[in-house]
Amino acid sequence: MKPRSIFFTTLLLSLTLVFAGCSNNSTPAASPAGQPAANTPSAVQSVASNGADPLPSWNDGPAKQAILEFVKTTTDKGSPRFVPPEDRIATFDQDGTTWVEQPIYSQVLFAFDRVAEMAPQHPEWKTKMPFKAILTGDREAMAKFTLKDIEVIAMATHTGMTAEAFGPLVKDWMAKAKHPKFDKPYPQMVYQPMLEVMKYLRDNGYRTYIVTGGGQDFVRSYALPVYGIPPEQIIGSALDTQYAYNKDGQGILMRDPKLLLNNNGAGKAEDIYLFIGKHPKAAFGNTDGDREMLEYTQASGGASLEMLVLHDDATREYAYGPAQGLPDTKVGTFPQSLYDEAKAKGWTVISMKNDWKRIFGWEK
Amino acid sequence: MKPRSIFFTTLLLSLTLVFAGCSNNSTPAASPAGQPAANTPSAVQSVASNGADPLPSWNDGPAKQAILEFVKTTTDKGSPRFVPPEDRIATFDQDGTTWVEQPIYSQVLFAFDRVAEMAPQHPEWKTKMPFKAILTGDREAMAKFTLKDIEVIAMATHTGMTAEAFGPLVKDWMAKAKHPKFDKPYPQMVYQPMLEVMKYLRDNGYRTYIVTGGGQDFVRSYALPVYGIPPEQIIGSALDTQYAYNKDGQGILMRDPKLLLNNNGAGKAEDIYLFIGKHPKAAFGNTDGDREMLEYTQASGGASLEMLVLHDDATREYAYGPAQGLPDTKVGTFPQSLYDEAKAKGWTVISMKNDWKRIFGWEK
Numbered sequence: 001m002k003p004r005s006i007f008f009t010t011l012l013l014s015l016t017l018v019f020a021g022c023s024n025n026s027t028p029a030a031s032p033a034g035q036p037a038a039n040t041p042s043a044v045q046s047v048a049s050n051g052a053d054p055l056p057s058w059n060d061g062p063a064k065q066a067i068l069e070f071v072k073t074t075t076d077k078g079s080p081r082f083v084p085p086e087d088r089i090a091t092f093d094q095d096g097t098t099w100v101e102q103p104i105y106s107q108v109l110f111a112f113d114r115v116a117e118m119a120p121q122h123p124e125w126k127t128k129m130p131f132k133a134i135l136t137g138d139r140e141a142m143a144k145f146t147l148k149d150i151e152v153i154a155m156a157t158h159t160g161m162t163a164e165a166f167g168p169l170v171k172d173w174m175a176k177a178k179h180p181k182f183d184k185p186y187p188q189m190v191y192q193p194m195l196e197v198m199k200y201l202r203d204n205g206y207r208t209y210i211v212t213g214g215g216q217d218f219v220r221s222y223a224l225p226v227y228g229i230p231p232e233q234i235i236g237s238a239l240d241t242q243y244a245y246n247k248d249g250q251g252i253l254m255r256d257p258k259l260l261l262n263n264n265g266a267g268k269a270e271d272i273y274l275f276i277g278k279h280p281k282a283a284f285g286n287t288d289g290d291r292e293m294l295e296y297t298q299a300s301g302g303a304s305l306e307m308l309v310l311h312d313d314a315t316r317e318y319a320y321g322p323a324q325g326l327p328d329t330k331v332g333t334f335p336q337s338l339y340d341e342a343k344a345k346g347w348t349v350i351s352m353k354n355d356w357k358r359i360f361g362w363e364k
Numbered sequence: 365m366k367p368r369s370i371f372f373t374t375l376l377l378s379l380t381l382v383f384a385g386c387s388n389n390s391t392p393a394a395s396p397a398g399q400p401a402a403n404t405p406s407a408v409q410s411v412a413s414n415g416a417d418p419l420p421s422w423n424d425g426p427a428k429q430a431i432l433e434f435v436k437t438t439t440d441k442g443s444p445r446f447v448p449p450e451d452r453i454a455t456f457d458q459d460g461t462t463w464v465e466q467p468i469y470s471q472v473l474f475a476f477d478r479v480a481e482m483a484p485q486h487p488e489w490k491t492k493m494p495f496k497a498i499l500t501g502d503r504e505a506m507a508k509f510t511l512k513d514i515e516v517i518a519m520a521t522h523t524g525m526t527a528e529a530f531g532p533l534v535k536d537w538m539a540k541a542k543h544p545k546f547d548k549p550y551p552q553m554v555y556q557p558m559l560e561v562m563k564y565l566r567d568n569g570y571r572t573y574i575v576t577g578g579g580q581d582f583v584r585s586y587a588l589p590v591y592g593i594p595p596e597q598i599i600g601s602a603l604d605t606q607y608a609y610n611k612d613g614q615g616i617l618m619r620d621p622k623l624l625l626n627n628n629g630a631g632k633a634e635d636i637y638l639f640i641g642k643h644p645k646a647a648f649g650n651t652d653g654d655r656e657m658l659e660y661t662q663a664s665g666g667a668s669l670e671m672l673v674l675h676d677d678a679t680r681e682y683a684y685g686p687a688q689g690l691p692d693t694k695v696g697t698f699p700q701s702l703y704d705e706a707k708a709k710g711w712t713v714i715s716m717k718n719d720w721k722r723i724f725g726w727e728k
Contacts, residue, residue, distance in 0.1 A: 086594060163637055220641045230450060231641030232596075241637055243630035243656055251659035253637050260638070266607035273527055273605055273617050274624070275639065277584045277595030292607055295615035 054200040056357070057193040063307065063355040066348045067197060070305040071204050074281065081303035083281050085205045090282035090305075091235075091272060091293060092194065094212040094219060096332040097286045097309050098227065100179060100189040102318040104331055107214050110173050114157035131156075155257040158215065163241055163253040170221035184362065187226050191309075192361040194284070198227060201282065209280070211272060212236040213264035213289050217255075235275050237263045264289040269296035281305070287332050294347060306347035310334060313353040418564040420721070421557040427671065427719040430712045431561060434646065434669040439568050445667035447645050449569045454646040454669075455599075455636060455657060456558065458576040458583060460696040461650045461673050462591065464543060464553040466682040468695055471578050474537050478521035495520075519621040522579065527605055527617040534585035548726065551590050555673075556725040558648070562591060565646065573644075575636060576600040577628035577653050581619075599639050601627045628653040633660035645669065651696050658711060670711035674698060677717040 058064040074083040095101035115125070115134045125131035130149035133141035158166070179189050198208045208229055212219055216236030223229045240256040263271050269292040272280060279300030283293050286309040294306040311320050311334070322328040323339035342349050352359065422428040438447040459465035479489070479498045489495035494513035497505035522530070543553050562572045572593055576583055580600030587593045604620040627635050633656040636644060643664030647657050650673040658670040675684050675698070686692040687703035706713050716723065 086588075216638075217641070224450075232639060234641070238638060241634045243633050243660075250663040251633060251656055252663065253634060253660075269607050269615060270605045270617060274580075274602060275596060277581070277598070292615055296607075296617075299614040299616065 054203070055193065055196045057196055059355055059357050061355050063348050063350045066305060066307070067200070070282065070303065071200065074303045075204050083303060087278065087281060088201075088204075088206040089209065089276060089278065089280045090198075090201045090206045091209045091211040091268075091280040091284070091297070092198070093268075093285040093287070093290045093293070094210050094214060096311065097284050097290070098191055098194045098198075098210070099186070100182075100317065101332045102311075102320065102329075103180065105214065106177075106186050106189075107218050109177060110170065110218070111153055111157045113173060113177065114169070115153065118157065159239060159255040159257045161255055163217070163255060166217050166255060167221035170218055174222050182360075184360075187222065188360065188362055190226060190361070191356070192358055192363075193356045195227070195361070197284070198229075202228070206282070207233060209233045209235060209272075209276070211263065211268050211283075211293060213268075215239075216261070216263070235263060235268075235271050237261055237267075266292045268293040272296065279304075283307070284309070286311070286334060288335055288338055291338055291341070298345060298347075306342070306345070307350055308334070308338065308342055308347060309350045309352060310339075311352055313356075313359070316359050317352060418567070419557065419560045421560055421723075423719055423721050425719050427712050427714045430669060430671070431564070434667065435564065435568050438645065438667045447667060451642065451645060452565075452568075452570040453573065453640060453642065453644045454562075454565045454570045455573045455575040455632075455644040455648070455661070456562070457632075457649040457651070457654045457657070458574050458578055460675065461648050461654070462555055462558045462562075462574070463550070464546070464681065465696045466675075466684065466693075467544065469578065470541075470550050470553075471582050473541060474534065474582070475517055475521045477537060477541065478533070479517065482521070523603060523619040523621045525619055527581070527619060530581050530619060531585035534582055538586050546724075548724075551586065552724060552726055554590060554725070555720070556722055556727075557720045559591070559725070561648070562593075566592070570646070571597060573597045573599060573636075573640070575627065575632050575647075575657060577632075579603075580625070580627070599627060599632075599635050601625055601631075630656045632657040636660065643668075647671070648673070650675070650698060652699055652702055655702055655705070662709060662711075670706070670709070671714055672698070672702065672706055672711060673714045673716060674703075676715055677720075677723070680723050681716060 055064055055067065058067075073079050073081045074088070076082060092098050095105050099106075112134050115131055119125050119131070119135055122131070125135060129141065130145055130153055132138070133145070134153070174186055176185070178185055182189065202208055208227070210219055210223060210227065210229055210233070212235070214236055216234055216238040219236050220231040220234045223231065223234050237259065238261040240258040240260045241253040242256045244252055244254050246252050261267065261271055261274075265288070268290065272293065273296075280293075280297045281300060281303065282305040283290070283297035284307045285291075285294060290308070294308070297306055298304050310323065310326075311318050311332070312324070312326060313319060320327050320329040320332065321334050321336070321339075323334045323336045326334075339349065341347070350356070419428055419431065422431075437443050437445045438452070440446060456462050459469050463470075476498050479495055483489050483495070483499055486495070489499060493505065494509055494517055496502070497509070498517070538550055540549070542549055546553065566572055572591070574583055574587060574591065574593055574597070576599070578600055580598055580602040583600050584595040584598045587595070587598050601623065602625040604622040604624045605617040606620045608616055608618050610616050625631065625635055625638075629652070632654065636657065637660075644657070644661045645664060645667065646669040647654070647661035648671045649655075649658060654672070658672070661670055662668050674687065674690075675682050675696070676688070676690060677683060684691050684693040684696065685698050685700070685703075687698045687700045690698075703713065705711070714720075
């Protein structure tokens with residue numbers, strides 16, 4: 001579980017970049033990602049046994065084929081790569097893998113909105129950094145935020161309340177906040193092809209988990225309606241809680257300003273083992289922070305499926321890497337080294353541009 | 365998750381007591397625990413809807429009645445205390461609740477046997493404390509073990525290997541080690557009435573969890589065959605793991621000599637929230653270390669079931685408290701304060717002597 005970095009280091013490091021105005025993620029991609037073009041004829045049978053296509057938002061191609069073949073192989077009792085039901089575990093990163101992470105992680109916007117909402121109860125924030133910068137929209141000051149500033153914002157907005165009180169705050173925010181580019185609430189920022197993969201896996205006996213660098217309780221508050229995934233199948237960065245008694249003498253848990261699990265990079269493999277006690281058989285990610293999760297999945301032995309989403313579609317979503325010459329970013333970095341590892345190890349890189357027929361459920 | 369005490373403090377503290385020879389747990393109990401006598405006429409209907417008794421190893425009485433009524437009430441859609449399936453969570457402490465914990469926790473014996481087994485690879489242990497004391501059976505020296513000695517033993521026997529390598533060691537031990545009093549392998553030291561409750565709850569849509577102060581990976585290695593509970597539903601004290609690469613470049617997890625979760629007392633409530641994200645609706649324990657788990661269960665609101673096993677049967681198992689004048693013990697302490705809290709809050713105390721028709725599955 002090392003390093004025990006401060007809360008949301010990964011999640012919030014991007015702030016300075018974004019507010020310094022050097023995010024260039026909405027510029028068009030220089031080129032597609034070297035994936036086969038959509039509609040390339042292939043050997044894949046893109047229909048399920050009942051005749052319906054379980055992945056209608058996917059174009060025929062190697063990514064769709066890899067998913068269909070993996071499910072077929074691992075659920076066929078006669079197959080040497082059959083996986084017994086108790087071992088059918090599939091893990092999904094969230095930001096950039098199952099929903100939009102640009103121009104900045106949704107949880108960061110939630111934290112900023114919380115600062116604005118909490119400000120009346122904190123008159124001192126008007127003149128106190130880092131809150132003052134947020135409340136006055138001072139982008140220059142925000143661009144200079146230190147890690148300590150970021151930790152202060154995260155802790156002020158995420159702790160000092162009971163465990164029960166936090167979820168409703170997130171739910172309220174999710175219902176009203178809209179994505180700055182698409183002008184839709186965040187539950188509609190989910191990738192339709194990934195919802196289809198989740199359902200297809202579940203229909204074939206897989207348990208689907210979200211394994212996110214974001215806050216565990218943040219994601220748990222909406223994952224059931226948004227992904228069909230219950231709280232106990234959400235593994236994320238987690239704060240410590242402190243057992244206490246309320247005025248009625250009832251046991252309560254207070255959210256403590258201390259990071260217990262930093263669920264990113266190696267932490268994802270470690271926390272999967274902590275929560276599930278075994279290797280996943282399938283894993284989906286999109287950044288350097290998912291590398292160890294995919295490696296640990298492949299180390300399970302036997303059949304496994306490792307997939308990485310490459311954001312190479314500046315027209316329909318965003319384009320960023322810097323793998324394959326795509327624009328660089330600090331929000332959801334997909335380095336060339338990860339791309340090379342994927343190619344060397346037989347992982348599948350999903351080209352958003354070529355592999356996804358549609359990206360969002362609300363697209364016609 | 366506080367206090368962050370050393371690994372197995374709770375589990376191993378008892379060593380000095382046991383080896384100082386001051387354990388008096390197998391002396392007959394001074395008196396029963398003030399529970400209603402077995403076979404007391406009661407209003408309980410001890411048959412399931414299909415006519416079969418789901419709890420045949422339980423005598424009719426308030427404990428059996430509490431279980432039957434709880435299940436009936438919470439699974440009847442017309443009941444104001446109906447619990448939707450996704451919230452049906454039942455948590456069970458292990459040592460002293462679902463299997464025998466006297467004269468000492470099984471995991472302690474496992475650690476000692478590991479020392480003996482590992483000794484050939486550690487010739488220096490012959491002359492090095494605390495190992496020397498174990499290898500020579502020096503009870504006087506063992507009685508003087510410090511917490512540091514105990515930590516050294518636990519870490520030497522439980523770490524320095526991959527996550528995958530640990531489980532088979534436990535499985536091997538479980539297959540051959542026998543209980544000193546009953547001369548049976550540990551999988552047969554499970555309480556038959558509790559297996560029946562677990563099955564009855566599962567048959568009614570409850571997910572059963574073990575929530576133990578013992579090692580999470582220790583229990584995970586046998587919980588499926590012994591309790592019918594899969595690894596992801598075992599929450600226990602947990603060591604940190606460290607992601608690394610083996611010589612083939614595969615991702616592995618090394619067991620690290622550092623305690624990540626101290627799953628006892630308040631830690632049980634905190635870790636239940638960490639793993640499941642919600643309150644249990646039913647909880648079973650037998651010691652002070654289960655107090656907060658039961659409180660947190662009751663704090664869920666609506667229907668809930670809280671039960672504590674009182675070991676008041678020196679003839680068939682052991683008798684210890686010190687609640688209700690039973691002999692005192694450092695292994696699985698049930699203090700009078702816990703008994704009083706149970707009575708005040710409407711929790712059910714299970715009298716092993718009066719409520720259990722048979723204790724082990726192998727009894728005729």
